[in-house]
C-alpha cells in the first residue's frame with residue numbers, strides 16, 4: 056500500500072459548509088475505493104494523509120490535485136507501507152484545532168500512528184495555533 060502526506064493552500068473563500076460538504080463526499084468516495092486517512096484544516100492550509108492500494112491513492116491524488124478549492128499541493132512524505140495509520144477512517148477530519156496536545160493524542164489513540172507521521176501532523180497543528188508554535 057501507498058501512504059502519502061501533502062500540504063496545500065486552501066481557497067480563502069471556503070466556508071465551513073463548503074468544507075463539510077467536501078469532507079462528506081471524500082469520506083464516501085474513500086470508503087468506496089478502500090482508501091483511509093486524515094485531513095487537517097488549520098484555517099489556511101490543508102494537510103492530508105491518504106493511504107491505500109497504490110493505483111487508488113494515485114487516482115485520488117490526481118483528482119485532489121485538480122481541485123480548485125485549494126492549490127499549491129506539495130507532497131511531504133510518500134512511502135510504501137504494510138500497515139495503515141488510519142485503518143478505521145475513510146477520512147478522519149479535524150477542523151480548526153484549539154488544543155493541539157489533546158487533539159493529537161486523540162488522533163494517535165484512534166489510529167496506530169507512525170511516529171514520523173505523528174510528528175509531521177504535530178508540527179502542522181502547532182503552526183496553525185494562534186501565536187504559532189511558540
Ligand SMILES: Cc1cc2nc3c(=O)[nH]c(=O)nc-3n(C[C@H](O)[C@H](O)[C@H](O)COP(=O)(O)O)c2cc1C
Nearest residue numbers: 077080081084085101103115118119122124125146
Ligand atoms: C483538501 C482536499 C482533500 C480531498 N480529499 C479527498 C479524498 O480523500 N477523497 C476524495 O475522493 N476526494 C477528495 N477531495 C475531493 C476531490 O478533489 C474531488 O472533488 C472528488 O474526489 C470528486 O469526487 P466526485 O466525482 O464524487 O464528485 C479532496 C479535496 C480537497 C480540496
